[in-house]
Amino acid sequence: MAIKVLVVDDSSFFRRRVSEIVSKDPDLEVIGTAVNGAEAVKLAEQLKPQVITMDIEMPVMDGITAVRQIMAKCPTPILMFSSLTHDGAQATLDALEAGALDFLPKRFEDIATNKDDAILLLQQRIKALGRRRIYRPIAPRPAPVSPSTRPNMTGAAAGREVVQPVRPSLRSQTPHRASGKKYKILLIGTSTGGPVALQRILTKLPASYPHPILLIQHMPAAFTPAFAARLNGLCAINVKEAENGDQLRAGCAYLAPGGMQMMLERSGAYGRIKIIAGSADMNYKPCVDITFASASKLVGGDALAVILTGMGADGREGARMLKNMGATIWAQDEASCVVYGMPQAVTAAGISSKSLALDDMAEAILTESARG
Numbered sequence: 001m002a003i004k005v006l007v008v009d010d011s012s013f014f015r016r017r018v019s020e021i022v023s024k025d026p027d028l029e030v031i032g033t034a035v036n037g038a039e040a041v042k043l044a045e046q047l048k049p050q051v052i053t054m055d056i057e058m059p060v061m062d063g064i065t066a067v068r069q070i071m072a073k074c075p076t077p078i079l080m081f082s083s084l085t086h087d088g089a090q091a092t093l094d095a096l097e098a099g100a101l102d103f104l105p106k107r108f109e110d111i112a113t114n115k116d117d118a119i120l121l122l123q124q125r126i127k128a129l130g131r132r133r134i135y136r137p138i139a140p141r142p143a144p145v146s147p148s149t150r151p152n153m154t155g156a157a158a159g160r161e162v163v164q165p166v167r168p169s170l171r172s173q174t175p176h177r178a179s180g181k182k183y184k185i186l187l188i189g190t191s192t193g194g195p196v197a198l199q200r201i202l203t204k205l206p207a208s209y210p211h212p213i214l215l216i217q218h219m220p221a222a223f224t225p226a227f228a229a230r231l232n233g234l235c236a237i238n239v240k241e242a243e244n245g246d247q248l249r250a251g252c253a254y255l256a257p258g259g260m261q262m263m264l265e266r267s268g269a270y271g272r273i274k275i276i277a278g279s280a281d282m283n284y285k286p287c288v289d290i291t292f293a294s295a296s297k298l299v300g301g302d303a304l305a306v307i308l309t310g311m312g313a314d315g316r317e318g319a320r321m322l323k324n325m326g327a328t329i330w331a332q333d334e335a336s337c338v339v340y341g342m343p344q345a346v347t348a349a350g351i352s353s354k355s356l357a358l359d360d361m362a363e364a365i366l367t368e369s370a371r372g
Contacts, residue, residue: 002026002027002028002029003027003028003029003050003051003126003127003130003131004029004031004047004048004049004050004051005022005028005029005030005031005049005050005051005052005053005126005130006030006031006032006033006034006040006043006044006047006049006051006052006053007019007022007030007032007033007034007052007053008033008034008035008036008037008039008040008052008053008054008055008058008063008066009033009035009053009054009055009058009081010035010036010055010057010058010059011055012035014055014081014106015033015035018053018122019033021119021122021123022053022122022123022126024119024123025123025127027127028123028126028127028130031047031049032047032049035058036058036059036060036061036066037054037058037060037061037062037063037065037066037069038060038061038066039060040052040054040061040066040070041061041066041069041070041073044070044073044074044076045073045074048074049076050076050077050130051076051077051078051079051126051129051130052070052076052077052078052079053078053079053080053081053126054066054067054078054079054080054081054095054100055080055081055106056080056081056082056083056088056091056092056095057083057091063080063091063095064091064094064095064098067080067095067098067099067100068098068099070099071098071099075099077101077129077130077132078095078099078100078101078129079100079101079102079103079104079125079126079129080092080095080096080100080102080103080104081103081104081105081106082095082103082104082105082106083105083106084105084106084107084220084222084223085222086222086225086226088106088222089220089222089223089225089226089227090226092223093195093223093226093227093230096195096196097196097199101129101132101192101193101338102125102128102129102192102193102338104121104122104125105220124311125192125311128192128311128339128341129338129339132337132338132339175360175363175364175367176354176356176360176363176364176367176368177367178367178368178370179328179368181328181368182302183211183302183303183304183328183368183369184211184212184270184299184302184303185211185212185213185214185248185270185271185295185299185302185303185304186209186211186212186213186214186303186304186305186306186365186369187213187214187216187291187292187295187303187304187305187306187322188201188213188214188215188216188305188306188308189216189217189288189291189292189305189306189307189308189310189314189315189318189342190216190217190218190288190307190308190309190310190342191217191218191284191309191310191311191312191314191339191341191342192218192309192310192311192338192339192341193308193309193310193337193338193339194217194218194219194308194309194310195217195219195227197308197309197332197338197358198215198217198231198308199230199231199234200358200359200361200362201358201361201362201365202231202234202235202237202239202253202362203234203235203236204362204363204366205235205236205237205362205365205366206236206237206366207236207237207251208251209237209250209251209366209369210250210251210369211250211251211304211369212248212249212250212251212252212253212254212270212271213237213252213253213254214242214253214254214256214262214264214291214295215239215253215254215255215256216256216262216286216287216288216291216292216315217255217256217286218284218286218310218314219258219286220258220259221257221258221259221260222258223258224241224255224256224257224258225241225257227255228240228241228255231253231255235253237251237252237253238251238252238253239252239253239255240252240253240254240255241254241255241257242254242255242256242257242262242273242275243257243273243275244273244274244275245272245273245274246272246273247267247268247270247271247272247273248264248268248269248270248271248272248273249270250270254273256286256291257275257286258285258286259285259286260275260276260277260278260285260286261275261276261277261278261282261285261286261287261290261291262274262275262286262290262291262294263275263276263290263291263294264291264294264295264297264298264299265298266298271298271299274294278290283312283314284312284314287314288307288314288315288318288342289314289315289316289317289318290318291318292305292315292318292319292321292322293317293318293321295318295322296318296321296322296324296325296327299327300325300326300327301322301325301326301327302326302327303322303327303328304327304328304330304365304368304369305318305319305322305327305328305329305330306329306330306331306332306361306365307319307329307330307331307332307342307343307345307346307352308332308337308342308343308358308361309332309336309337309338309339309340309342309343309358310339310341310342310343311339311341311342312341312342312345313341313342313345314342315342315345315346316342316345316346316349316351319346319351319352320349320351323351328353328368329346329351329352329353330352330353330354330355330356330361330364331343331344331346331347331352331354331355331356332355332356332357332358332361333355333356333357333358334355335357336357336358336359337358343355
């Protein structure tokens with residue numbers, strides 16, 4: 001049975017083109033369109049779509065407000081379209097925190113010219129979201145971390161306090177028992193669903209966390225500075241967009257910049273970050289495989305690497321290299337993933353030693369890292 005889709009945009013051209021693209025796939029069916037957020041909320045309740053594509057800037061009611069109301073009244077997987085600007089990045093992060101599951105850059109030229117890769121990407125994202133269960137978000141407001149309570153860090157901007165919606169707890173029955181292994185670094189790779197998942201984990205880590213943390217999130221270049229700044233404002237640890245030459249420090253998280261590749265090179269106690277453009281034929285920029293492979297050469301088996309929710313299999317080969325060196329590899333479990341692609345890839349290949357629910361991940365990381 002085809003996945004039923006509601007298309008929401010104030011542009012008649014964009015509504016028509018998105019509807020045409022969606023309808024080209026026999027597994028997808030457009031059951032309605034809306035011209036603003038208020039109409040989207042009404043049609044979501046009436047038509048019960050399985051996926052909604054949503055613009056952010058619209059008259060009458062904007063997309064972020066519409067997401068909040070839809071998630072409160074009739075929770076539905078929502079794919080946001082976002083402009084590649086600083087304001088667009090902030091708004092997209094707001095939409096994800098309100099309950100949207102994924103986003104795509106709003107490139108009119110790709111939609112207008114029938115670019116095959118853009119068409120396929122949109123169809124794939126909708127199908128991935130249409131297969132997932134959706135939960136009513138709960139939105140506690142986390143206490144902001146005062147910049148005065150942590151050391152200054154070049155390039156890390158203080159974020160603002162935001163609402164963080166979460167799913168109902170999906171916890172394991174058995175708490176994690178530490179292996180006794182010592183580590184030098186924590187690596188986390190993710191894609192679809194990653195921004196919320198990373199926030200859920202990193203906000204639970206104390207400022208005294210004993211290792212540097214490398215974060216690889218599939219995200220456009222315009223978005224990673226805003227995402228790093230937002231995490232930095234919410235977390236006790238420091239979070240920053242990684243820069244070439246950054247010396248790794250314990251209790252600091254470095255987010256790979258969008259459009260680039262993040263590698264490690266030997267320097268000081270933990271190593272130093274090297275940012276490169278990477279080859280033009282790489283599917284992902286940043287790429288989890290590249291960072292994980294680089295880490296395997298620097299720290300060998302002294303790494304704890306985690307693969308979170310995301311489409312595709314990025315991270316599998318890099319995780320394999322880390323495991324061959326003796327590193328510990330974990331994956332997020334299927335029930336708590338937005339898309340069980342990347343974690344499934346490492347699990348099915350026998351690379352990960354443990355699958356953990358998102359709500360258990362931070363506690364397990366802290367328990368496993370306790371020996372320093």
